[in-house]
Amino acid sequence: MIRLTHEPIDIPALLQAVNSPQAGAAVLFLGTTREFTHGRQTAWLDYECYPAMAEKKLAELESQARARWPIVECGIVHRLGKVELGEASVAIAVSTAHRRDAFEAGQWLIDTLKAVVPIWKKENWADGSTEWVHPGVSPTSRPPE
Amino acid sequence: MKIEVKLFAAARQYAGAESVEIELPDGATPADLRQALVARFPEAQGILRHAMFAADMDFVNDDDPLPSEAEIACIPPVSGG
Numbered sequence: 110m111i112r113l114t115h116e117p118i119d120i121p122a123l124l125q126a127v128n129s130p131q132a133g134a135a136v137l138f139l140g141t142t143r144e145f146t147h148g149r150q151t152a153w154l155d156y157e158c159y160p161a162m163a164e165k166k167l168a169e170l171e172s173q174a175r176a177r178w179p180i181v182e183c184g185i186v187h188r189l190g191k192v193e194l195g196e197a198s199v200a201i202a203v204s205t206a207h208r209r210d211a212f213e214a215g216q217w218l219i220d221t222l223k224a225v226v227p228i229w230k231k232e233n234w235a236d237g238s239t240e241w242v243h244p245g246v247s248p249t250s251r252p253p254e
Numbered sequence: 255m256k257i258e259v260k261l262f263a264a265a266r267q268y269a270g271a272e273s274v275e276i277e278l279p280d281g282a283t284p285a286d287l288r289q290a291l292v293a294r295f296p297e298a299q300g301i302l303r304h305a306m307f308a309a310d311m312d313f314v315n316d317d318d319p320l321p322s323e324a325e326i327a328c329i330p331p332v333s334g335g
Contacts, residue, residue: 140335156334159262159327162311163334187334199335219335227308227327228334229263241264242333246304 110184111167113158118186118200127182132204136211138219140199142192150235154192159227163187166226170218178214180205185218187228198230255280257287257320260327265305268298278320285316291328305330 110126120139127135142154171183181204188198201218205211232240260273276290284307292299307314309324320326 157263158334159260159308159329161325162308162327162329165311223332223335225313225332226334227262227329227332229330230333231263241267241330243264243301243304243331244333245331246264246301 110182111164111171112184112186113160113163113167113189114186115188115190118188118197120197120200123184123186123200123202126184127202127204129181129204131206132181132211133206134208134211135202135204136208136215138199138201138215139197140219141197142194144194146232151194152233152235153194154198155231155233156187156189156192156198157229157231158187158189162227167222170221170226173221174203174214174218177217178203178205178210180210180214183214183218185222187222187226189228255282255322257282257322257326259287259291259307260325262328263330263333264301265298265328265330268295268301280322281319283317283319284314287320287326287328288316301330302328 144151167185184202186200192198201215203211203215230242255278257276257278258273261269266272278286288302292302306329308327308329309321
């Protein structure tokens, strides 16, 4: 199950969606909005995506994970728009018969999501400045505020 | 061929538009498109040099020709999660 949403993520509903009598383990990963990054204070984050491609890539990740691990149920939800401090921007839940597969699949899903799915976050710093986050691009080449 | 390129995040911010039209010779590659975008938006060259390109929602190798009828997008380094 794949979802992009502007609403807060319903975490109990996501866990319920992966619950199954065939599973002996369910692993939940939450990526949450951190207040301080290298000492700099965040006020909130904004997320945008390339919707059609983000949905396609998320669905491919689910298929690839299912091919690699014996997954019973899998749910991936990512927020768009404004995400406040402490709120989850991404939630991944995986259920499997045994815990090792659930941990491994969950870790692979979040690592791969962060590398290939066309979603971007914008830091809204507490000092009022903003900055799109593009890993590997030096800060001097970022756009003027 | 005329290509409409979708732009996102800082690339969109630099260009001040959600897409731009770029004229390229037939058979042009993502590498050619990147060069044309850098020429149009020199201040964005840092991000464009690190960007990949997608055709119809799949990443394209830098040296493969861009399909002329496809939806083309510039994908700067992603930061979801």
